[in-house]
Amino acid sequence: MDLRGRVTGLMGRARTDLAELVVIPSVADSRQYPPEGCARAAQWVVEAFIEEGFRDAHLEETADGSQAVIGSRPCADPAAPTVLLYAHYDVQPPLDEDAWRTPPFELTEVDGRWYGRGAADCKGNIVMHLTALRALGDDVPVNLKLVVEGSEEQGTGGLEDFVPKHAELLQADTILVCDTGNASVGVPAATVSLRGMVNLVVSVDALSSEVHSGMFGGAAPDALAALVAMLATLRDATGDTTVTGLDHGQTWPGEPYPPEQFRTDAGLVDGAALLGSGTVSDMLWARPALTILGIDCPPVLGSAAAIAPHARARLNLRIPPGTEPDVAEKALTEHLLASAPWGVRVGVESEATGAPFLARTDGPAYRAMAAAMEEAFGTSMVHLGQGGSIPLCNVFAETYPNAEIVLMGVEEPQALIHAPNESVDPREIARLALAEALFMQGLASGRER
Structure with missing residues (x-):
């Protein structure tokens, strides 16, 4: 035939x-x-x-x-x-x-x-x-x-x-x-x-309402600045995801993903660096990866000279085989709570998980x-x-x-x-x-x- x-x-x-x-x-x-x-x-x-x-x-x-x-x-x-x-x-x-x-x-x-x-x-x-x-x-x-x-x-x-x-x-x-x-x-x-995944929404409350940045800025905590500081702890200078309690050093045993092919496939702009301390394959398929999907905060157009009292972010954590979603969700939640500055109030809402x-x-x-x-x-x-x-x-x-x-x-x-x-x-x-x-x-x- x-x-x-x-x-x-x-x-x-x-x-x-x-x-x-x-x-x-x-x-x-x-x-x-x-x-x-x-x-x-x-x-x-x-x-x-x-x-x-x-x-x-x-x-x-x-x-x-x-x-x-x-x-x-x-x-x-x-x-x-x-x-x-x-x-x-x-x-x-x-x-x-x-x-x-x-x-x-x-x-x-x-x-x-x-x-x-x-x-x-x-x-x-x-x-x-x-x-x-x-x-x-x-x-x-x-x-x-x-x-x-x-x-x-x-x-x-x-x-x-x-x-x-x-x-x-x-x-x-x-x-x-x-x-x-x-x-x-x-x-x-x-x-x-x-990969499996964990989706969370983290909220930060610092003030009961907006206040004038000229009158109160410098002493009053800024919810958006607090959120930014928390999110900044989720990656290090090389781009590795750094959620406390997760394994960040695993390697991929299968086919490698050539870096130049990945640059083309992903559409990186000229000069943009590949993230992480591992190979492209390691970063994609063997290690946890944290992505900030969205942030609720005042938009640039129409924003006022006021301190943001509230801010939220939607996070997506991809996890490799060998990591259970409930373990990853707990680790990410505890990391966010521990990294909150200035005594701001933090809430973490689980949105979805997948093994x-x-x-x-x-x-x-x-x-x-x-x-x-x-x-x-x-x-x-x-x-x-x-x-x-x-x-x-x-x-x-x-x-x-x-x-x-x-x-x-x-x-x-x-x-x-x-x-x-x-x-x-x-x-x-x-x-x-x-x-x-x-x-x-x-x-x-x-x-x-």
């Missing part, structure tokens, strides 16, 4: 599929977009997978009101391995539409890339699954299950609640979580580590995927970390402790997921569709390298 040739011949259809999906504004947040968009996308996915042999594909409502597409496709051998295919059809809002060079909800080709909201995250992965299945045709050698959720970007946990309550429905030997991506275009990767994830990579599925990726891309698969949290991975791991979880997908740094001008390189769809088809064949036959 010439799988590579079949995939190549299917790419026209893949583009048509992706165009049909991207045009649907399936933003899960109903405050910004009507729910009909998600309903249309869900139905499109159901019909597409029914056509590819998932005869029982249907919609299941989850606890957050979103609909998940569930289905199965048994093969001729009931004893063959079972593989669960995952993706999500909901997308981020387009944000500033004026910043888009092309219409966000219209698939547009520019310089060989396909632009549109969701083109990579994660509708491109839905199309990748479909292309792999079409390439195999009737010769799918493994038992398949499917789940495509509709609220991943909203983060409201509908599928996380659904999975343990319907464990038998989705049970599999291998779970392909297709919502990550490669190190760069043409460099295949499995994401083996995900980190570390995949097991020593099983037959990982070996089969490494072989498939190498054949499809012509180069060895590398192991990456990812800064974003995917809470569903921990739910899968807890619900199916014997399953191998492989994170992969069509996203890569140029895709600009969650930002204006999101795009996908169609070669990534083609190569990953080929890799997925080869993986199924290799897993079924026990071929490993």
Whole structure:
């Protein structure tokens, strides 16, 4: 079977599929977009997978009101391995539409890339699954299950609640979580580590009301200055996060992230320094990282000559595998309280937490995927970390402790997921569709390298 040739011949259809999906504004947040968009996308996915042999594909409502597409496709051998295919059809809002060079909800080709909201995250992965299945045709050698959720970007946990309550429905030997991506275009990767996170809001109260800075400044405590002093203790001069009680010296054992590539990917301005005492990979995937997401304080325009009585900041702490969220939350809270100057009143409110994830990579599925990726891309698969949290991975791991979880997908740094001008390189769809088809064949036959 010439799988590579079949995939190549299917790419026209893949583009048509992706165009049909991207045009649907399936933003899960109903405050910004009507729910009909998600309903249309869900139905499109159901019909597409029914056509590819998932005869029982249907919609299941989850606890957050979103609909998940569930289905199965048994093969001729009931004893063959079972593989669960995952993706999500909901997308981020387009944000500033004026910043888009092309219409966000219209698939547009520019310089060989396909632009549109969701083109990579994660509708491109839905199309990748479909292309792999079409390439195999009737010769799918493994038992398949499917789940495509509709609220991943909203983060409201509908599928996380659904999975343990319907464990038998989705049970599999291998779970392909297709919502990550490669190190760069043409460099295949499995994401083996995900950061967890702690979100806090810290508030500072120093005075009962604003007072004139000329009359009281110098003796009266300034809530904003106190907050700034507290936030300044969270990083040192090199940029290392310095939350007391957390391990700040771990190193990343997988693929390195070249500093110059990171500078380009992150869009550093000329002269800006990379932060931290470790490598880029250490700082991204092995160590805690504190980000100030927002500050409530008087804006520059319209500000008065007055001392701020109150100030707040929203903080995001990313934590590597090996650090529990409750430990990190306690450490950050205690650090903030201990660093408050001048006896100001400090409040810390927990907003959200998520556990980190570390995949097991020593099983037959990982070996089969490494072989498939190498054949499809012509180069060895590398192991990456990812800064974003995917809470569903921990739910899968807890619900199916014997399953191998492989994170992969069509996203890569140029895709600009969650930002204006999101795009996908169609070669990534083609190569990953080929890799997925080869993986199924290799897993079924026990071929490993």
